[in-house]
Every structure is written in structure tokens, then in C-alpha cells.
Amino acid sequence: MGLNTNDRSIAGFTMAGHSLVHWFETSIPIFLVVWLAEFDVSVALLGIIVALGYAPFGLGALPGGILADRYGTKRLILLCLLGMSGSFIILALASIADSIYAIAVGLVLWGIAASIYHPAGLALISTGVDERGTVFAWHGIAGNVGIALGPFVAATLLIFLEWQYVAAILAVPGVLAALYGLQADFDPTAAVEADVDAGPDEELSLADLVSNSRTLFASAFAVVFVIVTFEGLFYRGMLTYLPEILHGLPVMDGITIGAGFDGIQPADYIYVGLLVVGMAGQYAGGKLTNRLAAERGLMGIFVVLAVLALVFVPVTSLGLVPLLALCGVIGFFLFAIQPFYQEAVAVHTPADTRGLSYGYTYLGEFGFGSASIALGGFVLGSFQLMAFFAMLSVFALIGAALSFGLYVRINGGYGATDDVSA
Structure with a gap:
């Protein structure tokens, strides 16, 4: 369609x-x-x-x-x-x-x-x-x-x-x-039921905010929020330190771009390539949300990310081509997961508090998720490189476990009370 x-x-x-x-x-x-x-x-x-x-x-x-x-x-x-x-x-x-x-x-x-x-x-x-x-x-x-x-x-x-x-x-x-x-003309509530007020609420009070927040965190959204936070921990840690890690890999030694490109490092191109592949991941993930339950998609991609993190260090010893392939796959799945958690928020929240829901979501993603920058710096400075990727793998496995738990909960008969979406 x-x-x-x-x-x-x-x-x-x-x-x-x-x-x-x-x-x-x-x-x-x-x-x-x-x-x-x-x-x-x-x-x-x-x-x-x-x-x-x-x-x-x-x-x-x-x-x-x-x-x-x-x-x-x-x-x-x-x-x-x-x-x-x-x-x-x-x-x-x-x-x-x-x-x-x-x-x-x-x-x-x-x-x-x-x-x-x-x-x-x-x-x-x-x-x-x-x-x-x-x-x-x-x-x-x-x-x-x-x-x-x-x-x-x-x-x-x-x-x-x-x-x-x-x-x-x-x-x-x-x-x-x-x-x-x-000058853009559109209906911001076209996808919700006519009796659901998803428009601006000029009378929102502190009591309403507290009440809406309690409603959200008494539902399946509480689990979604924690899932997004662990996705943020993996995402921020990986993208913050991967450029520096790539620069320091022995496999990158001796590789040059060519005359006239002083200051441009091959590792930079690998990183940009990862982001470009991420566009394909975003598209594939978004299309799959129309066919696959958000909880199942989250669970599967988290497992893949956990495995990719664990094999990163061993793959770097195999040569440049395997490293390029691995970075491409990481880029694909790192961004393919995002439409699934965005869909999960939409499914498990009421339409009239959708802005508040996504506010909490990105507090978890960009706010709490940024803690992996400090954690990653400590781990990289105190332990071997494998420990850093093991930490990221743990984040992904916790996300997978929470996604599995949410899927079981929703499909075990509790969906009628926990799914508060429109």
C-alpha cells in the first residue's frame, strides 16, 4: 500500500x-x-x-x-x-x-x-x-x-x-x-480514532502530567522505556568509540588514501560507510514493523547486535575485507532496530500522551543511554578492547531478554490491560 x-x-x-x-x-x-x-x-x-x-x-x-x-x-x-x-x-x-x-x-x-x-x-x-x-x-x-x-x-x-x-x-x-x-498542510491526528483527543491540550496541568506518567509506567511502556535505554547504551557506546577504535587497529596500519588527501584517514571512510549502510537498515526495519511484532523484532536484532559485538575483536585479526563486512553489518542492524522501538512506543501508549511517551523514550535513548560514554571510556582505559565489546554485548542481551519478556507478557493474555494505545 x-x-x-x-x-x-x-x-x-x-x-x-x-x-x-x-x-x-x-x-x-x-x-x-x-x-x-x-x-x-x-x-x-x-x-x-x-x-x-x-x-x-x-x-x-x-x-x-x-x-x-x-x-x-x-x-x-x-x-x-x-x-x-x-x-x-x-x-x-x-x-x-x-x-x-x-x-x-x-x-x-x-x-x-x-x-x-x-x-x-x-x-x-x-x-x-x-x-x-x-x-x-x-x-x-x-x-x-x-x-x-x-x-x-x-x-x-x-x-x-x-x-x-x-x-x-x-x-x-x-x-x-x-x-x-x-505551508505544509496535513492532519496530525488522521491515524487515530475520532473519539481520541490527540491534539494540543491547552489545559494540561501538573496533576495531569503526573497522572499521565503514572498511567504510562503502569503499562507495558515501562518495559519499553528500559528496552530503549539499553538500546541507547549500546548505540552511544558503539558510535562514540568506534572511530577511535578503528584508527588504532593494526589492520589499518600502512593503508593510505593517496596523494592530495592528507589528514583523511581510511578509518573515517569505514565509519561513514557504516552510517550509509545504516540507511538501508532504517528502511528495512521500518518496512518489517508492518509485518513483524515490535517485540519480536527488538528481540531478534538485539541478539544479532550482541553477537556482532562479541566477534568484533576476533574479526579484526582476519584482515581488512572481513572488517569492512562486519562494520557494514553492524551499521545495518544498529539502525534497523530503531523503527522497532519507535513502533513499540506507538503500540503501547495512548494517542493523547504520545508526545510525553516519546519524551520519556528519548530521555532514555539520548539521556540515560549516554552513560555508556563514561562507562566505555573507563573500560577502554582500564581493560583490553574485548572488555569494551563484551560490555556492549551485555547491554544488547539485556535488551533482548526484556523484549522477550514483553512479548510473552503481551501474548500471554495481558495485552488487553497493558496495551494502552489508541
Whole structure:
């Protein structure tokens, strides 16, 4: 079945938003080297400043979801796009103030604005789209495009322009996407029953928030939340440290790109290739959610990820081609799992609290899941490489066990009380 007009309109709007969130997110590290030289600050201080920018990206997901339920998803996504673009304009103007603290302000504002997107965008898809799995797939692919293009475009522009002009140019697509969104016409509640109020709730109170949260965590969503957190632990740990791990592998020694490409490492191409393969994983996972129960899909992919983590170190001793193949498979399944947990949230939550549900979801994914960055750094610094991948494998196996438990619970007669979706 193809997408109807409403589905296509929502898909285009959310794909633009998702790609731009990651476009901005992954371009920030490209500026770090330039800022170190521009403002003559220590790596430690700049690291703290950048961390302050990234922190709201995860921690702000919950209030972002609450605001999406109260004021409407389209309005929040437009605010997100304009806020991210405005933040990069502030970064560009920081050179005039000649202050690293102006950089800090721009980054913090970016993190706050960006945190809105995932709960609002996914809530919009879940309540407005009939072919949810297909749109989740394309939505995920758009995110991967942004992940790959953000650093590529920023690095390329920095060859020719000063960093402040690059920051300003990167802000332009966000403004254009907001203008597109203003004229986009769609029904944000087309996929829910007529008697379900999934629209903006102007009267949401603290008591309502507490009540809705209790309802969510008294249902199967509580298990879904923990599953997403362990997926986040695996995802953040793998993507944060894999580039550095690839750079240090003996199999990479002596491999060069060629004349005229100084500073570009073969490991960087492997990492980008993994992200590109992830687009195929996103699409395949999204399409499979239309045919396979979310709990079964999560369980199967978690098991695959656990195995892939355990075989990583042995495969590196087999040569470059096996390593390339393994990284491609990791990229495929690392992103194929995402439409399944997004679908699980949609299945196990009521439509009128979908923004709140996805707010909690991305608090787990980007907030609690980021704990694996600290854990991974400790493990890599204290133990052999195999211990790091064993840690990731444990995260995946716990996710698989929880998914299996949820599947048994739902199919054992408890679905009528635990599935609170519309």
C-alpha cells in the first residue's frame, strides 16, 4: 500500500526536521579544532562547553514531549527548526564578541531547541500517519543523511571560508525547512480514532502530567522505556568509540588514501560507510514493523547486535575485507532496530500522551543511554578492547531478554490491560 497525501505531507515535514537535527548535531565537532585556535582555550574547558550544549539534547526530550502534547507537534517542530538555526547564527556572531562564552550560549540554546524534535516528530508520525512503519523507515533514513552530510559539508566549507561564515551558512537549511513547514498542510491526528483527543491540550496541568506518567509506567511502556535505554547504551557506546577504535587497529596500519588527501584517514571512510549502510537498515526495519511484532523484532536484532559485538575483536585479526563486512553489518542492524522501538512506543501508549511517551523514550535513548560514554571510556582505559565489546554485548542481551519478556507478557493474555494505545 502506498502513502496517502496526508502521510506524504507528514513524511516530508518530519524527514526535513530529522535530517536537520543531526545535520547541526554532527557539524559541531568539526568546529572544535577551529575554536581551540580562535579562542586560545584548553581542551578541557572547550570540552565542558560542548558537553553543556549536548546535555540538553537528551535531557530536554521529556519537557519537549510535554510541550508537544500541550501545544501541538507541528508548532513545536517549527520552533525547533527556527531555534536551531538561530543558535547557529549566535555561534557565527560569537566571533564579533570574541568570547568563548558566546559559543557556550549558542551551543546551550541549540541543545534546548534540538531536544524538542524527537518527541514531537515521532508523536506526529504515530498519530497522523496510516503507513507508520514505512514513514518511520524514511524518517530514520533522513536522520542518517543528516548525520553524514553535517560534518562533510562543514569540513568542506571550512576549507574555503572562515568558521563564522560556515556556521551562518549551516543555519540556512533550517530556516528554509521552517518556511516549508509553515505551508505544509496535513492532519496530525488522521491515524487515530475520532473519539481520541490527540491534539494540543491547552489545559494540561501538573496533576495531569503526573497522572499521565503514572498511567504510562503502569503499562507495558515501562518495559519499553528500559528496552530503549539499553538500546541507547549500546548505540552511544558503539558510535562514540568506534572511530577511535578503528584508527588504532593494526589492520589499518600502512593503508593510505593517496596523494592530495592528507589528514583523511581510511578509518573515517569505514565509519561513514557504516552510517550509509545504516540507511538501508532504517528502511528495512521500518518496512518489517508492518509485518513483524515490535517485540519480536527488538528481540531478534538485539541478539544479532550482541553477537556482532562479541566477534568484533576476533574479526579484526582476519584482515581488512572481513572488517569492512562486519562494520557494514553492524551499521545495518544498529539502525534497523530503531523503527522497532519507535513502533513499540506507538503500540503501547495512548494517542493523547504520545508526545510525553516519546519524551520519556528519548530521555532514555539520548539521556540515560549516554552513560555508556563514561562507562566505555573507563573500560577502554582500564581493560583490553574485548572488555569494551563484551560490555556492549551485555547491554544488547539485556535488551533482548526484556523484549522477550514483553512479548510473552503481551501474548500471554495481558495485552488487553497493558496495551494502552489508541
